[in-house]
Amino acid sequence: MEALAPTRDNKIQQTYDPKSLQDKSKNKAAFCQDFGLKYDKKTALLCVGYPLTEENSIDLLKKAIEGLLEQNIAIALSGIGSPKYQDFFTDLAGKHPTRMVILSENEENKQKMFAASDIFINTSTKKDCLNQMEKAMTYGVVPVSLTNNNLMDYNGVKEEGNAFIYSKKSPWSLFSGVIRALENFKFPYDWKAIQVSAMEG
Numbered sequence: 001m002e003a004l005a006p007t008r009d010n011k012i013q014q015t016y017d018p019k020s021l022q023d024k025s026k027n028k029a030a031f032c033q034d035f036g037l038k039y040d041k042k043t044a045l046l047c048v049g050y051p052l053t054e055e056n057s058i059d060l061l062k063k064a065i066e067g068l069l070e071q072n073i074a075i076a077l078s079g080i081g082s083p084k085y086q087d088f089f090t091d092l093a094g095k096h097p098t099r100m101v102i103l104s105e106n107e108e109n110k111q112k113m114f115a116a117s118d119i120f121i122n123t124s125t126k127k128d129c130l131n132q133m134e135k136a137m138t139y140g141v142v143p144v145s146l147t148n149n150n151l152m153d154y155n156g157v158k159e160e161g162n163a164f165i166y167s168k169k170s171p172w173s174l175f176s177g178v179i180r181a182l183e184n185f186k187f188p189y190d191w192k193a194i195q196v197s198a199m200e201g
Contacts, residue, residue: 004111006139011108012115016140018196024115024140031116037074038098044073044185046178047117047141049110049132052081052089056124062088063171064178069096071182076113078103114139118191119181122146123174137162140195144177150201154184154194162197 006024007017013030016023025041032039046068052058062085068075069092077089077100086102093100103109110132114120120136122129122145133143134150143163145151154161164184166177185191 004135006115009111009115011111013112014115018140018199021140021192021195024195027112027115028117031076031112032074034112035076035101035103036097037076037101042072042186044118044182045116046073046075046119046121047113047136048075048077048121048123049079049113049136050124050126050129051079052077052085054082054085056126056129057169058085058123060123060169060171060174061121064175065089065092067175068178069099071179073182074099074101076101076103076117078105078110078113080105111139114141117141118185119144119178121174121178122148137198137201140199142181142191142194142198144174144181152197154180156184156190159190159193160197162194162201 007015012027014023014026028045029039050056090102093102114136120133120141120143122133122143125146145163145165147165147167151163152161153165164177164181166173
């Protein structure tokens with residue numbers, strides 16, 4: 001069975017492809033409205049699409065999240081997790097209700113999340129996490145990820161790449177990867193080229 005893609009996903013607000021990426025913003029607006037996030041096209045929507053567990057090194061995000069929330073971002077998390085992480089992120093979402101949301105675990109929510117999101121945060125090399133990252137990429141979501149052979153770190157000089165790679169398994173390395181992505185997100189033309197590279201693999 002062919003993998004689902006935003007060109008034929010009937011669960012999202014607006015279908016789109018690499019040539020109509022401007023329509024992706026309609027999904028972001030609808031998602032933010034549906035889940036209580038403040039919508040601003042200049043605010044990057046980050047997502048996590050795998051379980052919040054120690055095995056998935058989610059502690060990297062836990063330690064970096066306060067600094068990330070000082071940036072111009074919103075964040076959506078989907079996945080059942082370990083109680084200590086679920087409690088932590090749920091409490092944090094309660095403190096930032098218009099900037100952070102925890103989604104119930106189902107495929108429709110995840111499809112809507114990927115269709116809306118700008119950046120996928122990957123903290124793990126586990127197969128399930130990588131599969132979710134690859135699915136997100138087909139929706140034009142740009143990964144911030146640990147080193148991975150299937151990804152090319154974005155080079156602004158050459159204008160090549162489909163991801164923002166961080167090489168050390170530390171929260172500060174993750175944080176720097178997100179900051180690099182956010183700096184490029186400010187330039188819509190360049191960002192669209194990175195999204196297309198992500199969608200095309």
